[in-house]
Amino acid sequence: xxxxxxxxxxxxxxxxxxxxxxxxxxxxxxxxxxxxxxxxxxxxxxxxxxxxxxxxxxxxxxxxxxxxxxxxxxxxxxxxxxxxxxxxxxxxxxxxxxxxxxxxxxxxxxxxxxx
Numbered sequence: 299x300x301x302x303x304x305x306x307x308x309x310x311x312x313x314x315x316x317x318x319x320x321x322x323x324x325x326x327x328x329x330x331x332x333x334x335x336x337x338x339x340x341x342x343x344x345x346x347x348x349x350x351x352x353x354x355x356x357x358x359x360x361x362x363x364x365x366x367x368x369x370x371x372x373x374x375x376x377x378x379x380x381x382x383x384x385x386x387x388x389x390x391x392x393x394x395x396x397x398x399x400x401x402x403x404x405x406x407x408x409x410x411x412x413x
Contacts, residue, residue: 299324300322300323300324300325300395300397300402301322301323301324301402302320302321302322302393302394302395302402302403302404303320303321303323303404303405304318304319304320304391304392304393304404304405304406304407305318305319305320305321305407306318306319306407307391307407307408307409308408308409308410309410309412310383310409310410310411311411311412311413312383312384312385312411312412312413313382313383314383314411315379315380315381315382315383316380316383316409317377317378317379317380318334318377318378318380318391318393318407318409319375319376319377320332320334320375320376320377320378320393320404321373321374321375322374322375322376322395323374325395325397327369327371327374327375328351328371329351330351330395330396330397331348331349331350331351331395331396332348332349332367332369332376332393332394332395333345333346333347333348333349333393333394333395334346334347334348334367334376334378334391334392334393334394335391335392335393335394336387336389336390336391336392336409337389337390337392337406338388338389338390343392344358345358346358346361346365346378346391347361347365347366347367347378348367349367349368349369349376353369355367360386361380361387364380364381364382364383365378365379365380365381366378366379366381367379376393378391380409383409383411384411385411385412386411387409387411388409388410388411388412389408389409390406390407390408390409391406391407391408391409392404392405392406392407
């Protein structure tokens with residue numbers, strides 16, 4: 299059974315940093331691309347960052363230069379390092395993968411950027 303468990307969210311002041319983690323189980327982690335998404339009330343979930351099995355990355359324009367996605371295949375974990383956080387980054391953050399055409403999501407972790 300595929301499981302994704304996010305952690306690392308919290309309350310941070312504008313300009314601060316957080317690192318989110320997503321631990322995967324039930325899959326051969328190294329052969330699947332991973333993504334971080336976020337959602338705020340009333341809005342669609344949006345892709346924040348993705349990482350391929352080869353380590354190629356892509357980012358939402360508004361987070362380029364501030365966020366970094368990475369993966370540790372030995373630990374079955376994908377990370378999202380978030381720096382220079384802004385109030386607009388406040389959201390629930392989810393990790394996602396796709397296995398044999400089916401999407402799997404974590405439960406989400408709340409990130410709140412506020413003074």
